[in-house]
Amino acid sequence: MTAVSRTATPSRAAGQGDTVQGDAVPMVSIRGVGKSFGTNEVLRDIDLTVNKSEVVCLIGPSGSGKSTLLRCINFLEVYDRGEIRIEGKLVGYSEDTPRRRLSNRDLRDLRRNVGMVFQQFNLWPHMTALENVAEALVQVRGMDKVAATSHARRMLDRVGLAAKADSYPARLSGGQQQRVAIARVIAMEPHLMLFDEPTSALDPELVGEVLQVMRDLAADGMTMVVVTHEMGFAANVADKVAFLDRGRIAAFGTPREVFHESTEPRVQQFLQTYHERNSF
Amino acid sequence: MKFSVIIDAFPYLLGAAVTTIWVSLLGVLLGQVIGVVVCVARQSGGRVADMAGGVYVSFFRGVPLLIQLLLIYYMLPLIGIDVPPLVASIAALGLASGAYVSEIYRGALNAVPHGQSEAALALGFPGSSIWTRILLPQAFRISVPALVNELILLLKASSLISVVGVAELTRTSQTISASNYRPLEIYLAAGLIYLAINGALALFGTLVERRLQQA
Numbered sequence: 001m002t003a004v005s006r007t008a009t010p011s012r013a014a015g016q017g018d019t020v021q022g023d024a025v026p027m028v029s030i031r032g033v034g035k036s037f038g039t040n041e042v043l044r045d046i047d048l049t050v051n052k053s054e055v056v057c058l059i060g061p062s063g064s065g066k067s068t069l070l071r072c073i074n075f076l077e078v079y080d081r082g083e084i085r086i087e088g089k090l091v092g093y094s095e096d097t098p099r100r101r102l103s104n105r106d107l108r109d110l111r112r113n114v115g116m117v118f119q120q121f122n123l124w125p126h127m128t129a130l131e132n133v134a135e136a137l138v139q140v141r142g143m144d145k146v147a148a149t150s151h152a153r154r155m156l157d158r159v160g161l162a163a164k165a166d167s168y169p170a171r172l173s174g175g176q177q178q179r180v181a182i183a184r185v186i187a188m189e190p191h192l193m194l195f196d197e198p199t200s201a202l203d204p205e206l207v208g209e210v211l212q213v214m215r216d217l218a219a220d221g222m223t224m225v226v227v228t229h230e231m232g233f234a235a236n237v238a239d240k241v242a243f244l245d246r247g248r249i250a251a252f253g254t255p256r257e258v259f260h261e262s263t264e265p266r267v268q269q270f271l272q273t274y275h276e277r278n279s280f
Numbered sequence: 281m282k283f284s285v286i287i288d289a290f291p292y293l294l295g296a297a298v299t300t301i302w303v304s305l306l307g308v309l310l311g312q313v314i315g316v317v318v319c320v321a322r323q324s325g326g327r328v329a330d331m332a333g334g335v336y337v338s339f340f341r342g343v344p345l346l347i348q349l350l351l352i353y354y355m356l357p358l359i360g361i362d363v364p365p366l367v368a369s370i371a372a373l374g375l376a377s378g379a380y381v382s383e384i385y386r387g388a389l390n391a392v393p394h395g396q397s398e399a400a401l402a403l404g405f406p407g408s409s410i411w412t413r414i415l416l417p418q419a420f421r422i423s424v425p426a427l428v429n430e431l432i433l434l435l436k437a438s439s440l441i442s443v444v445g446v447a448e449l450t451r452t453s454q455t456i457s458a459s460n461y462r463p464l465e466i467y468l469a470a471g472l473i474y475l476a477i478n479g480a481l482a483l484f485g486t487l488v489e490r491r492l493q494q495a
């Protein structure tokens with residue numbers, strides 16, 4: 001870009017209808033979101049903002065809607081009411097025509113900037129670790145195979161698994177599989193990462209290695225929304241914690257505010273149960 | 281029993297067995313293509329495609345292969361398409377096989393966990409890549425034993441195409457035994473050749489399965 005054209009465009013106005021500018025646009029903005037499965041109202045009037053480089057943890061009892069909320073953010077789940085925006089762009093629906101679904105192509109454009117890590121890893125068993133990481137680079141980013149493979153190698157190295165590049169998932173421990181799954185996502189250079197209980201399927205001694213990779217990502221400035229039962233991670237790494245209860249955000253704030261200062265009885269009850277389960 | 285009869289006829293029977301093998305293989309290939317297309321169309325092509333696929337599968341699984349073959353052989357000339365017996369035979373085998381194969385793949389796809397395609401979807405994969413790179417390769421692996429079984433069944437069923445005059449193993453056996461009046465020896469030899477081919481197929485299937493399991 002030349003100096004002339006730069007002076008010709010003095011503002012970085014996002015041009016998304018809102019007048020918000022540059023860094024002021026939150027990474028994720030959730031306003032009044034509701035969702036029902038049939039008559040079961042699973043999310044009710046959710047408001048949540050995730051700023052760039054923030055780590056937000058979603059905690060709460062099982063069945064409270066954590067996964068559903070997370071999956072609405074990349075539109076794996078369709079929300080019925082309200083709106084979700086990622087970097088100012090409306091998720092899943094057309095900006096111009098209310099409630100008209102985005103085309104598959106537009107959804108793909110949105111999803112390629114949003115990575116998701118699943119509880120069950122969901123690695124593809126017929127591909128090696130390296131192939132798992134390289135596949136999306138070829139299929140989605142259109143990279144040629146050689147470039148994709150060398151990029152994938154660097155990503156495996158980043159999660160400490162360069163030595164396992166040629167192993168099939170069945171030969172890896174759960175912790176290693178989840179790290180490959182994380183490498184598969186970060187290879188796409190997402191702006192935002194969603195984690196749905198990434199350590200819940202792991203043997204206890206393997207939880208640490210996955211949390212460490214997530215800590216490193218957070219330290220590198222990755223924006224993350226993490227559904228977790230690891231209260232230690234939430235307390236130490238999260239910028240904000242949201243406590244979900246029966247489809248509502250019952251408490252929201254810094255870890256300190258939620259864990260130590262909240263007077264919400266359901267939060268206290270939840271933490272009580274958690275402590276009892278985790279003490280000897 | 282006169283074994284010299286078998287020895288004399290053996291070269292002819294082997295030649296006919298080669299016809300049996302390649303007609304069956306072409307039938308199976310056609311069946312694979314039809315089976316995959318029908319299966320994918322039924323799973324992702326909407327209600328009409330699903331219904332059309334359902335009708336196809338019901339018909340070709342419910343009507344005896346011999347009747348299908350005769351229908352194709354006698355009906356197509358009526359609408360102006362003159363098909364040689366060989367082509368009608370391969371078409372009949374392929375259509376019948378396709379119906380079974382599409383069901384085999386349907387079962388196998390149901391066995392692929394939902395998270396497999398979801399991971400690809402979340403990464404922004406186009407639907408076509410999800411099918412070709414994630415779902416079908418896994419469905420194929422799961423299906424190998426059933427597909428080998430289908431291949432063996434089809435190879436045996438190919439004896440039916442003798443009725444439209446294709447000189448495959450069964451038809452050739454009939455011809456030879458009609459001229460030398462030694463049906464027992466000839467059919468015994470033919471049966472052993474079928475057995476040997478299918479034994480080789482089963483072995484091949486086991487090897488492929490073992491190979492895929494290492495991955």
Ligand SMILES: Nc1ncnc2c1ncn2[C@@H]1O[C@H](COP(=O)(O)OP(=O)(O)O)[C@@H](O)[C@H]1O
Pocket residue numbers: 037040042060061062063064065066067068069
């Ligand atoms: N695909 C679905 N169909 C119907 N009900 C669902 C589906 N997914 C989740 N639910 C229901 O939505 C509620 C919230 O589920 P979920 O978001 O998975 O909770 P959490 O992740 O907090 O455990 C539960 O009552 C669950 O039964």
Ligand SMILES: [Mg+2]
Pocket residue numbers: 066067068197
């Ligand atoms: Mg959940």
